[in-house]
Amino acid sequence: MNSPQPFLARDAVTDLLRLGSLVAMAIGLFAIVIAGTAIYLNLSEQLALERSDRAASQQADRIADRLSEIQTSLRDASVVDAARSGSGDGLRAALRERGVVNLLQVRLLPADVDELAAGTDIARDRAARDMVIEAIENDRADIRVLQPGTPAESLVFAQRMPGDSGVLLLRLTVGVVGNLLHRDELLDFVALAQQGNPGSTVLDARGGGAATTHSIPIEGSSLVLQWGRAGLGAPVNNRDAFIVGCAGVIVMMIGLLLRRRTRLAQHLGYTETVATGRAKPSEPPGARSTRPGAPGAAPRDHSAIATDPGRTKDRAILDAANDESEPQTIVAPAPELPEWLLDDFDDSPDEPAADNNERSSNQRRNKA
Numbered sequence: 522m523n524s525p526q527p528f529l530a531r532d533a534v535t536d537l538l539r540l541g542s543l544v545a546m547a548i549g550l551f552a553i554v555i556a557g558t559a560i561y562l563n564l565s566e567q568l569a570l571e572r573s574d575r576a577a578s579q580q581a582d583r584i585a586d587r588l589s590e591i592q593t594s595l596r597d598a599s600v601v602d603a604a605r606s607g608s609g610d611g612l613r614a615a616l617r618e619r620g621v622v623n624l625l626q627v628r629l630l631p632a633d634v635d636e637l638a639a640g641t642d643i644a645r646d647r648a649a650r651d652m653v654i655e656a657i658e659n660d661r662a663d664i665r666v667l668q669p670g671t672p673a674e675s676l677v678f679a680q681r682m683p684g685d686s687g688v689l690l691l692r693l694t695v696g697v698v699g700n701l702l703h704r705d706e707l708l709d710f711v712a713l714a715q716q717g718n719p720g721s722t723v724l725d726a727r728g729g730g731a732a733t734t735h736s737i738p739i740e741g742s743s744l745v746l747q748w749g750r751a752g753l754g755a756p757v758n759n760r761d762a763f764i765v766g767c768a769g770v771i772v773m774m775i776g777l778l779l780r781r782r783t784r785l786a787q788h789l790g791y792t793e794t795v796a797t798g799r800a801k802p803s804e805p806p807g808a809r810s811t812r813p814g815a816p817g818a819a820p821r822d823h824s825a826i827a828t829d830p831g832r833t834k835d836r837a838i839l840d841a842a843n844d845e846s847e848p849q850t851i852v853a854p855a856p857e858l859p860e861w862l863l864d865d866f867d868d869s870p871d872e873p874a875a876d877n878n879e880r881s882s883n884q885r886r887n888k889a
Contacts, residue, residue: 538783545776552769559755559762569707570750574735576707577748581737584698584713588664588742591697594619595680595689604629605686616691625675625692632657632687649690652679656688664742666695666715669722698744699725710734710749721745 594600594616603615612627630643630653643650648667655662656679668674675692682689695713702711704727712726714736721736724744734749755762 535783538779542776542779542783545772545779547776549769549771549773549776552765552772556762556766556769559757560759560766562755563759563762566755573707573748573750576705577711577735577737577746580702580711580748581739581746584701584744584746585740585742587698587701588739588744591621591691591693592661592664592678592680592741594621595678595691596683600689601682601686604682604689621691621693623694623697625694626690627692628690629682629686630688630690632681632685649677652677653688653690655679656681664744666722666724666744667692669715669724674724695724702727704728707750708748709751710747712747714745714747716743716745721747723747 597615597619600612600615600619603611606612607629609627612629613624616624616627634654634657643653646667648665652662652665652667660681662679664676664678666674667677674695676695676697678689678691678693680689680691681687699713702713702725704711708728710726710728713724714721715724716738726747734747737746737748738744739746757765
């Protein structure tokens, strides 16, 4: 008798491979889902950032336009005439007529560097003096905020007057441009800052909670617009997510291939087992010819079937045992007859013929 251990070992290996294929398919599917989700989140976040960048650029353009309007008003003829007249009130009135508000200070300084250095008040304010010198050399200086974060902070403009009239130095409150900031659904954080050597200084801000901050420079000034958005981007970039997704596809295909090969091997093993279990030893030559009903076999005695029910049942059982491979025909036993009928069947079959002969001879004698 063969040992069942090889079959058990083969079944264990098959179960292990089936489990491994399922695990590989699950891991591959999980990697594909994670990669697809990461790519979707990154694309959605990128589109949202583009919309937010356009909204922030619009605010930066409004601030730049406002600064340009103020800078242009300093070159207006009415403002230049008021500055040359030396009347501070007239100069303020001319600026207000041009839409310049929130004035802190306006002065006309000499356009000569030596004369500028001789001044006591402007010499102490080094940042303002540098702006005036820049305006003397370039007709105008970049707009900037002096003394940020202090009570004396101011938004400063420096514009050279036509000819040798001097340099007009204008100080405004930071709120002139800070009021143009506003937070909307696309911007979670927006701020006005000034670039510096150690870093940027925030002058005014709206909102907060942004993960990352982006900066947009404002033309004609040292100011920048900072903005941010609290996005829901994936922790990995699209390149890494694509690699993870490809790896998941490969692992899933390996799992499918293992499962298919396992099922094929299991089917072949099952077919072999069934074929082995159903196999029977071949019949010896001449065995079929000895069966009842086969060619050359002796015919069955059906007279016994009709007369002996008990023997008929035994013979039917023996015939069924011999005809294993042939269609079995079970002969029903003859019904039991009454005794008075059995007496007639027991008489000799030649008796009726004798009676007929005697009756014929009597008829011939009567005719004679």
